[in-house]
Amino acid sequence: MSPLACVIIDDNEINRLTLERSVQRHDQLTLAASFPDAVEALAYFNAGNPADVVLLDIEMPHISGLELVQLLPEPKPAVILVTTHASFAVDAFELRVLDYLVKPVGYARFCQAIARVTEKYRTAPAPVAPEPPAPSSSDMPSDISATGTDMFVKTNGKLLRINFEDVLYIEALSTYVLLVTDKQKHIVGGTLKSIEERLPFRHFVRVHRSYIVNLHRVEAMADNMLKLGQHEVPVSRPYQEEFTQRLRAL
Structure with missing residues (x-):
């Protein structure tokens, strides 16, 4: 069997x-x-x-x-999670990962996990040609439909309400841009500017070159930091005046 192509993702340089x-x-x-x-x-x-x-490491910023x-395109590769905490094991195996390694990982345990991968590929049926990559932001429709408070966005190659x-x-x-809710994160292709231009909701306002916030969900502001649920978002100086005006207009 030919060597298997391996991708490593870990934000800790030494571990990587x-x-x-x-x-x-x-x-x-x-x-x-x-990748870091x-x-x-x-x-x-x-x-x-x-x-x-x-x-794949588990605890990383952003995603x-x-x-x-869950976001990997089909056909998904074999995934081995490598983490410092055993507490994620139940969630990991619900996602059908092939193995779960707890750091520090000895080479013998590493080889044991890879043996499971090679066995998987030896017994797998003939591979199916992969689907074309998800459309880039330039391929996304400019007239994304919105009804009431709902909006369809393209994420992971699908339109999601x-x-x-x-x-x-x-x-x-x-x-990409990340849509953050209390319970989930959705990754959408495109720039923040392109998303901002198509948002039909007046209560979303740019507060930083990297952030747009939902004014209805702002709970507090202190030292130019907004509190939204369990998250904090900075307000930069160029956007402070517009943010304040829009907040007062609610």
Whole structure:
């Protein structure tokens, strides 16, 4: 069997380099890519780049490892989660990950996990050609429909209905934006400016070059930081006046 293409995603540089060395030592693996965060990795996968196995940290900024597993395009690669906490195991296996390694990971335990991956590929049926990558922001329809407080947005190649009263804020992430609610995060292709131009809701206002907030969900403001649920969002100087005016107009 040809070596399996491996992708590593971990925001801790030391852990990432340790995994890279383990991959390079293993004769059944080849290192395809290594990323310090899930946002860069998601762009890699959505561009149609290959991966047979992913070594994935769980606790990362912006997008957690568990969230990334759900966002990976089909056909999904084999996923091995690598984390410092055993408490995520139940959630991990509900997502059908192949293995769950607790740091620090010894090389023998690493090889045991890879053996499960190679067995999976030996017994798998003939591979199906992958679907084309998800459309980029330039391919997204400009007339996204909205009804009441609902709006359809394109996320992970699908149109999803989202109640924007549940959205706390929108954050810019490279070529994506993150819609954050109390319970979920949705990744949408495009820039913050493109999303801002199409938002039909007046109570969403830009407060920072990287953030748009839902004024209906702002609970408090102190030292130019807004509190929205369990989250805090900064208000930068260029946006303070408009934010204050829009807040008073509610």
